[in-house]
Amino acid sequence: MIADQLGMHKATLYHYIDSKESVLYQCLVMSFGDLDDVITKTEDRSVPVLQRLRLFCRSLAMAQNSDFGRCLVLVGSRPLDQEPSGEIRKFQRRLDATVRALVTEGIADGSIKPCDPALVSAMLFGALNWVPRWYSEQGKLGIEDIVNAFIDMLTLGIATSKR
Known part of the structure; x- marks a missing residue:
């Protein structure tokens, strides 16, 4: 489909890319690249x-x-398990570690109720990972509205009155 869109033969396209997985990996890099800066800000x-x-x-x-x-969320990371030395899995572990560290810090400073940081992380990623599957731009809520509602539900659910 990409070759057709570009008006070239598949063989020509594969001269420039290694595999379909390489395209998917580049989609990931383009979409999630800014999260490194965000992770730094969370510190x-x-x-x-x-x-x-x-x-x-x-x-x-x-x-x-x-x-x-959406490509990564809808296709899943399995096709990318072998892409550059497991970078996808490392990135996913880093995202999980960021959430767990924030929750642990919040518990320590009293702004978050005592809870299991791993479960909070699992809940967060479980909820957010499903949005691309059911979200529609034609729906009554925009992506910002959905994200804000999810974040409110999460943070208000784990926050103490100290916040």
């Missing part, structure tokens, strides 16, 4: 932890629901 302890968690969630959701981000 700024001068900003309240729940605010940093909201920033992370919003950035992740926007990346997942971009044209390229």
